Amino acid sequence: MALSQSLEDYLEQILITKMEKGVVRVKDIVERLGVSSASVVGALQHLEKDGLVRHERYGYIELTEKGKKRARCVYSKHSAIMRFFTDVLGIPPEVAESDACSFEHFISPLCFQRMLLFMRFALEGKKPAWLEEFHRFIEKSGKGNGKKTERKLKGGRC
Amino acid sequence: MALSQSLEDYLEQILITKMEKGVVRVKDIVERLGVSSASVVGALQHLEKDGLVRHERYGYIELTEKGKKRARCVYSKHSAIMRFFTDVLGIPPEVAESDACSFEHFISPLCFQRMLLFMRFALEGKKPAWLEEFHRFIEKSGKGNGKKTERKLKGGRC
DNA sequence: TAAAAAAGTTAGGGGAGGCTAAAATATGGC
């Protein structure tokens, strides 16, 4: 059963709110996703029809078993991609977070599996010498500090 | 000037067709993107209004300088992401292609820059021992061959 | 406990970006 990127986001935020607060209301999702409450209600109706969510009028939002499974699937991708970006590529959490938010919806199973494999290879146990070296390599290439990066971006293709 | 994912795709395919065939017609884009010709015409009108494309009725499609720049920007991201997936993560080209097609629209400048840096670090010159080792690691984890992977996917989270 | 505030819902609308069907224009075969 396919789900749009948008509905996956709702599902994921319901899961996260549940984990953080214990209960989930429309308002929580409004705040987390920055959409109107009307949009949240609309999405909930759709998710309820698909059997992913339970929601009584004016009550709490609950994930069904099916919904929980789907939400965890999205969230686990999010977390893994996030970790790959921060721990391997050395990207600061805020940026990694926003990239992960997009990629989680599109990444293929194989690509996801390879990222996991790469992390098992590179991050399990002691940090290997080559990864240390790469992180020093980042430092060196970024020294300047602001000026150089700025010029680079202007001169480059993108 | 922001451009939707969809319009970036049109722009990119115009560039690629131009490179491969020398001239670009509506039909080429219809075939490459798998959309109707009406959709292509609609997109062209939008791109023309933004000064990214020139197009006379029933004639060839041309990129303006501005359009070329934008298209190259998307395409260069596509190529780099593609290369990262195939050469670092060892993902087969068809899968990498499809992942790159999504990521190219969302990747942040910093994340893109780090991928480039990682490739310079890992792929410039002779293939380093640790990368060789990772690629053997993939082989090992994937031996089985179909059966094992199948079971793994079923048992796993996603 | 009644009024005010907050939260949730419904109704209606708009833009983006697809589609089909039909009309207009170009092109190739005879």
Place this chain on the structure above:
DNA sequence: GCCATATTTTAGCCTCCCCTAACTTTTTTA
């Protein structure tokens, strides 16, 4: 040169997903 076919364009429609405004229900507060 003329007709058949291919290509392009227009018109009109649909879905998705967001919005605002108005209304209902719940919660808080005086």
